[in-house]
Amino acid sequence: MNYRRFAYIAVFGGLWGVWEIFAGFVIHALNIPLKGVVMSSVAAMIMLVGRRFVPERGATFSMGAVAAVLKLLSFSGFMLSPFIAILIESTIAEVVLTISKNTFPGYFVASGLVVMWSPLHRLLIQGLIFSNRIYIFYVELLRRASKLLGVPESKSIMVFVAYLAILFLFGGTVGIVTWFIGKNLRKELER
Amino acid sequence: MKNRKVIALLFILIPIFSYTLRGWVFYAIFGAYLILGYFLDRRSSKMLKKKMFWFFVLFIVISYPLIMPGKDIRIFGIPVLSKKYLIEGLNIGIIGATMFVWLFILTRSISPQDVASFFKKLGMRNIGIVVSIAMNLLPFMVESIETTYMAMRLKGGFKWSPQRIYLFVLTVFRNTALLAENLTIALALEGIER
Structure with missing residues (x-):
C-alpha cells in the first residue's frame, strides 16, 4: 500500500463515514421518503470520486470498510443493516469498476447498481428478520399499486421492475456527474 | 457476553427456523428463544419489558391482516381482518421480536476489535x-x-x-x-x- 492510496482511502472512507453517521441519523430520524436512495446516491458519489483518485483494485471496498467501521463506532451503536448495506454497496462498485477497468460505462453501471440496491437491501433484511412470509405482504402491496396504476395483475411485477429501472437510470446519472466531478478535480489538482 | 460463538450460532439458526418450522414446533422453539434471550442478557430483558417494543410487535401483527385480502373477521358488521393472515401476522411478529432480541444480544457481544480482525482476515x-x-x-x-x-x-x-x-x-x-x-x-x- 503506498502513502497516496492509504491517505485517499482514509479521507474518502472518512467522508463516507461522516455522511453515514450525521446525514444518516438525520434522514432516518426525519423518515423522509426514499431515504435509502438518497443515502446510496451520495455514497456512490463519494466512493466513485475516491476511486477516480485511487484507480486500484480493492480501493473502493477499503473505503467502504472504513465507512462501515466508523458507522459502527458512531453514537447510534452497532446497527447491522447499514453496516451490511455499506459493505454490499462498496463490493458492488468494486466488482463493476474492477471488471470495467474504471471506464465511463463502468461508472454508470456501478453507480446505477449501487442506487438500485437500496430497495433490494430492504427486502433482503426484512426477509432475514421476518422470514419469507413478509414477501407475501409486499406482493399484495405491489398488486394494489399496479391496480392503482391501471396495470393488469399478471404484469404487476413489471411495476417493480420499472421502479428498479428508474432507480438504475437515476444512479447512472449520478455516476455520470461523478465521472465529470472526478475528472475536473484531478485536472485541477494536477495543475 | 462470553460465549460469542454459541450466540452467533443460535442467531444464525433463527432465520433457518423461521423458514422451515411450522405449527406448534415453531411456537415452542421461538418461545424458548425469547425466554432464553430474557434470561441471557439483562438489557434484552429490559427491552422485552418495554411497552413500546410490544406495541411495535402488535403493529406488525395487526397491519399484516389489515392489508391482505379475504377479510372474514367482522367488527360492528364491517369486515376488517383476515383470520388466516392474522395467524401469519402473529407468526411474523414472533419471528421479528425474536430476531430483534437476538440481534441485540449478538451486536452487544461484538466489539470493534472483532470487526477489525474480520477485515484483517479479508486481507x-x-x-x-x-x-x-x-x-x-x-x-x-x-x-x-x-x-x-x-x-x-x-x-x-x-x-x-x-x-x-x-x-x-x-x-x-x-x-x-x-x-x-x-x-x-x-x-x-x-x-x-x-
Whole structure:
C-alpha cells in the first residue's frame, strides 16, 4: 500500500463515514421518503470520486470498510443493516469498476447498481428478520399499486421492475456527474 | 457476553427456523428463544419489558391482516381482518421480536476489535490505522463542509438550484482531495509503517 492510496482511502472512507453517521441519523430520524436512495446516491458519489483518485483494485471496498467501521463506532451503536448495506454497496462498485477497468460505462453501471440496491437491501433484511412470509405482504402491496396504476395483475411485477429501472437510470446519472466531478478535480489538482 | 460463538450460532439458526418450522414446533422453539434471550442478557430483558417494543410487535401483527385480502373477521358488521393472515401476522411478529432480541444480544457481544480482525482476515491489514486516521479527520471534514455551506450562504443565500448544489459538492470533494494530498505528504514525512 503506498502513502497516496492509504491517505485517499482514509479521507474518502472518512467522508463516507461522516455522511453515514450525521446525514444518516438525520434522514432516518426525519423518515423522509426514499431515504435509502438518497443515502446510496451520495455514497456512490463519494466512493466513485475516491476511486477516480485511487484507480486500484480493492480501493473502493477499503473505503467502504472504513465507512462501515466508523458507522459502527458512531453514537447510534452497532446497527447491522447499514453496516451490511455499506459493505454490499462498496463490493458492488468494486466488482463493476474492477471488471470495467474504471471506464465511463463502468461508472454508470456501478453507480446505477449501487442506487438500485437500496430497495433490494430492504427486502433482503426484512426477509432475514421476518422470514419469507413478509414477501407475501409486499406482493399484495405491489398488486394494489399496479391496480392503482391501471396495470393488469399478471404484469404487476413489471411495476417493480420499472421502479428498479428508474432507480438504475437515476444512479447512472449520478455516476455520470461523478465521472465529470472526478475528472475536473484531478485536472485541477494536477495543475 | 462470553460465549460469542454459541450466540452467533443460535442467531444464525433463527432465520433457518423461521423458514422451515411450522405449527406448534415453531411456537415452542421461538418461545424458548425469547425466554432464553430474557434470561441471557439483562438489557434484552429490559427491552422485552418495554411497552413500546410490544406495541411495535402488535403493529406488525395487526397491519399484516389489515392489508391482505379475504377479510372474514367482522367488527360492528364491517369486515376488517383476515383470520388466516392474522395467524401469519402473529407468526411474523414472533419471528421479528425474536430476531430483534437476538440481534441485540449478538451486536452487544461484538466489539470493534472483532470487526477489525474480520477485515484483517479479508486481507486488509491496515484497517485499524486507516480507521484511526479517518476518525481523527472527522472534525476537520465536518468543519470544512460547514465552512463551505456558510460561505455559499453568505454569497447570496443558499438556494437549492442544481448549479449551486453542484458547486457545493465540487467544493466539498475538492477540500477532501486536498486533505488527502496533505495527509499523503504528512505520512511520507512521518514514515508511517506501510
